[in-house]
Amino acid sequence: MADLNPDHEQDVPVPSALFGFRDTAPGAFVAPPVASVVAAGARRRQRRTVVAAAALSLVVLGGVGGVVNAARSGPDQLPTGVTPSPVAPTPFPTPSRGPSVPPTLTPTVTPTTKPSSVPPSASTRPPLTVVPPAAMLALTDLETGYRVAPEDAPGTGDWMMSYWTQYCAAASTLPATAGISRRDRSFLKGEGETADAVYQRVELEPLASQQLEHWRQWATRCAKRGTLTVTILDSGFAGDGSLMVKVSNLDGGVEYGGTYVLVRVGDLITEIAGRHSGERDVAVKAAQRLCAIAGSC
Amino acid sequence: MPDQAASAAREQQPGGPPGRDSFAEFYTACYGRLAAQLSAYLGDAAEAEDVVQEALLRAWQRWRTVSAYEEPFAWVRRVAWNLATSRWRRIVLENKFRSRQRAESTAALGPENVALVAALRQLPDRQRRAIVLHYIADLSVADISAELSAPRGTVLSWLHRGRAQLSGLLAETDTETSKGGYDRG
Numbered sequence: 001m002a003d004l005n006p007d008h009e010q011d012v013p014v015p016s017a018l019f020g021f022r023d024t025a026p027g028a029f030v031a032p033p034v035a036s037v038v039a040a041g042a043r044r045r046q047r048r049t050v051v052a053a054a055a056l057s058l059v060v061l062g063g064v065g066g067v068v069n070a071a072r073s074g075p076d077q078l079p080t081g082v083t084p085s086p087v088a089p090t091p092f093p094t095p096s097r098g099p100s101v102p103p104t105l106t107p108t109v110t111p112t113t114k115p116s117s118v119p120p121s122a123s124t125r126p127p128l129t130v131v132p133p134a135a136m137l138a139l140t141d142l143e144t145g146y147r148v149a150p151e152d153a154p155g156t157g158d159w160m161m162s163y164w165t166q167y168c169a170a171a172s173t174l175p176a177t178a179g180i181s182r183r184d185r186s187f188l189k190g191e192g193e194t195a196d197a198v199y200q201r202v203e204l205e206p207l208a209s210q211q212l213e214h215w216r217q218w219a220t221r222c223a224k225r226g227t228l229t230v231t232i233l234d235s236g237f238a239g240d241g242s243l244m245v246k247v248s249n250l251d252g253g254v255e256y257g258g259t260y261v262l263v264r265v266g267d268l269i270t271e272i273a274g275r276h277s278g279e280r281d282v283a284v285k286a287a288q289r290l291c292a293i294a295g296s297c
Numbered sequence: 298m299p300d301q302a303a304s305a306a307r308e309q310q311p312g313g314p315p316g317r318d319s320f321a322e323f324y325t326a327c328y329g330r331l332a333a334q335l336s337a338y339l340g341d342a343a344e345a346e347d348v349v350q351e352a353l354l355r356a357w358q359r360w361r362t363v364s365a366y367e368e369p370f371a372w373v374r375r376v377a378w379n380l381a382t383s384r385w386r387r388i389v390l391e392n393k394f395r396s397r398q399r400a401e402s403t404a405a406l407g408p409e410n411v412a413l414v415a416a417l418r419q420l421p422d423r424q425r426r427a428i429v430l431h432y433i434a435d436l437s438v439a440d441i442s443a444e445l446s447a448p449r450g451t452v453l454s455w456l457h458r459g460r461a462q463l464s465g466l467l468a469e470t471d472t473e474t475s476k477g478g479y480d481r482g
Binding site: 037 | 355358409
């Protein structure tokens with residue numbers, strides 16, 4: 001039981017509505033049949049086992065060199081159970097924090113279709129207030145066969161880096177309170193649960209530099225923690241700062257996890273996750289797009 | 298921590314694997330309480346149920362391990378809150394077994410609880426989280442301090458400011474409902 005009078009000099013009483021909620025609200029929620037949860041869990045476990053078996057066969061065929069290469073670029077050799085959800089842009093949970101920008105709005109910066117195009121001088125640009133669509137990866141940045149995922153396409157979990165903090169907590173709180181705007185985009189190749197996927201989020205975040213450092217420290221601190229293994233695969237390969245991390249968790253004899261790439265350009269930071277080939281190349285292209293938007297690099 | 302959930306998790310066959318029955322009892326004991334906590338934090342009963350179902354699904358997947366924990370409920374609560382506070386949570390869930398009771402859950406909360414949720418939504422994130430964890434989830438200040446990686450004094454400050462703001466917001470709500478002629482019976 002909590003100490004309900006934690007600061008004994010408190011001069012503001014506790015609203016009784018809080019205790020009313022605590023005592024009555026649980027009764028408002030009716031649990032779905034447990035069988036539905038068990039069935040969903042079984043489907044997910046079966047899927048992971050199948051993918052793990054496929055990865056194991058590739059390791060056997062490819063030898064040690066294949067394993068090393070797999071961690072960096074191979075689509076089939078990526079850790080199992082990682083299927084980024086292909087959901088389209090979403091607003092911040094806290095509306096006051098930043099605008100949710102519908103795709104139809106005129107972007108702050110004119111989109112460029114080629115990351116290599118010469119951007120206007122930074123001095124002529126107004127400061128960014130939203131993440132423009134042109135900051136996002138495009139189909140031309142990926143190998144052929146991908147499509148932009150529809151908003152309501154299904155996806156699975158365990159693929160976002162912050163998810164893994166439940167297995168190894170960060171030493172410090174993620175400095176994410178100053179977020180201004182964000183945008184998400186997902187791509188799929190293939191159908192169903194075995195489709196390759198690329199998920200990207202770009203945030204306009206004045207604390208982007210600290211965020212990147214936060215995750216670097218987390219990856220170092222959590223290199224081996226219980227069943228969790230975190231490996232920094234690469235660093236400093238794009239933008240003003242970058243990090244590629246592999247996370248692997250062995251649970252019930254099944255290994256699953258993901259590869260995550262963070263790239264920062266100025267106040268823009270992107271996280272790219274997924275089951276796809278050439279994470280590093282994709283990250284470099286993402287950085288080029290951020291550079292074009294930020295007018296730097 | 299619900300005693301029912303703890304005992305359900307620990308009831309196992311001697312020498313055998315944790316039973317499905319123990320998970321079912323644990324699931325039933327956890328669900329409402331966690332969903333209520335998360336709905337107070339997220340301000341959305343449906344989203345809270347999604348998060349809770351995902352957390353319980355993960356508990357089922359690791360039930361052999363989780364059921365052996367001293368406090369299985371604490372593990373599920375932490376997973377649920379991680380999902381709820383994750384920047385990615387809106388795109389996490391694949392659950393298709395949800396949503397039947399969504400509208401009913403919100404309606405069943407009752408007008409006073411709905412008003413509280415509306416007021417909580419106006420609090421800054423960290424204040425709201427501290428308030429919910431302390432007064433609704435019954436976590437101690439020390440536990441909240443550890444979970445949020447914040448000094449005890451900071452947590453106390455969040456609770457103090459949160460209480461003050463909440464009191465004001467709820468008083469406004471009362472005034473407005475009175476003006477609107479709501480019959481409080």
